[in-house]
Amino acid sequence: MADHNHHGHEDHHDDEHHHQHDHDHEHDHQHEHHHDHDHKPVKTKFRSFKMDRAFAFNPKKGEKGTITYTITEPARISIKVIKKGTRELYLSTILNWEEREAGTHTEYWDGKDYGGNIIEDLSQVFMVIEGEPMSTYKPGAYSVEGLSDEEIIHGHKWGHPHNYYQEGTNVIPALSITSVRDGDVLSGIVRVESQLDTEEKGYGEKVGYGVRYYLNNILVNEEFYDARCNGKFAYEVDTTAFPDGEYTLYVGMCDHHQHTTSRGCKIMIDNKSKG
Numbered sequence: 665m666a667d668h669n670h671h672g673h674e675d676h677h678d679d680e681h682h683h684q685h686d687h688d689h690e691h692d693h694q695h696e697h698h699h700d701h702d703h704k705p706v707k708t709k710f711r712s713f714k715m716d717r718a719f720a721f722n723p724k725k726g727e728k729g730t731i732t733y734t735i736t737e738p739a740r741i742s743i744k745v746i747k748k749g750t751r752e753l754y755l756s757t758i759l760n761w762e763e764r765e766a767g768t769h770t771e772y773w774d775g776k777d778y779g780g781n782i783i784e785d786l787s788q789v790f791m792v793i794e795g796e797p798m799s800t801y802k803p804g805a806y807s808v809e810g811l812s813d814e815e816i817i818h819g820h821k822w823g824h825p826h827n828y829y830q831e832g833t834n835v836i837p838a839l840s841i842t843s844v845r846d847g848d849v850l851s852g853i854v855r856v857e858s859q860l861d862t863e864e865k866g867y868g869e870k871v872g873y874g875v876r877y878y879l880n881n882i883l884v885n886e887e888f889y890d891a892r893c894n895g896k897f898a899y900e901v902d903t904t905a906f907p908d909g910e911y912t913l914y915v916g917m918c919d920h921h922q923h924t925t926s927r928g929c930k931i932m933i934d935n936k937s938k939g
Contacts, residue, residue, distance in 0.1 A: 723775030
């Protein structure tokens with residue numbers, strides 16, 4: 665995340681199309697291939713930010729948050745909202761690599777998550793703002809053909825070159841949790857099934873997806889699914905590993921091109937009364 669600008673209010677499975685990832689290894693290994701020198705992302709320089717109204721508003725009253733920034737050249741801009749205290753649980757995308765001219769811009773957001781629900785406590789989120797200049801915009805210049813799974817997932821040692829990916833991949837699919845609902849009381853081993861609901865599945869339709877499962881802020885597990893999963897995911901959570909009580913179960917998805925989405929549902933874990 666070093667290239668981003670951060671702003672805040674300051675296991676069991678049986679799906680053959682996914683695998684677990686070793687996080688301790690990912691930052692120790694640098695991936696080299698012959699495209700590295702051609703596709704190092706160039707990051708937009710932000711001259712100023714005004715964030716005093718980014719979180720200080722009441723979405724329940726229909727108020728909007730504002731983010732004001734200045735860029736010195738035309739660029740494609742991304743603004744995403746992350747839940748504090750988590751390993752990259754994205755709650756909303758405000759701008760999805762949208763083109764902006766040089767100058768000062770103000771963006772607005774409604775304080776809602778990907779599911780259209782109001783985020784209850786805006787003091788518990790922060791924003792990641794980044795961009796790439798239009799001078800480097802060459803869609804289709806970067807190909808995943810011949811790359812290893814690791815190179816597809818992590819790009820290369822400089823990150824993902826968003827301006828070089830093919831047209832039509834700049835998509836945020838809608839995600840739903842299909843096997844667990846708000847208010848469910850869970851115990852023992854619970855199979856959490858989710859799926860992408862939109863016909864356009866974006867970049868992941870070709871290269872697969874990374875899916876993370878959380879209970880509140882706790883990352884329970886991360887798995888990678890290849891394109892054969894067709895946008896359907898499943899993981900079995902052992903609820904006995906967690907104290908009984910109320911939780912929000914989140915499923916978060918990334919398409920290896922930093923297009924993210926998530927869904928959450930409020931559940932109760934109750935193993936004591938079952939014992």
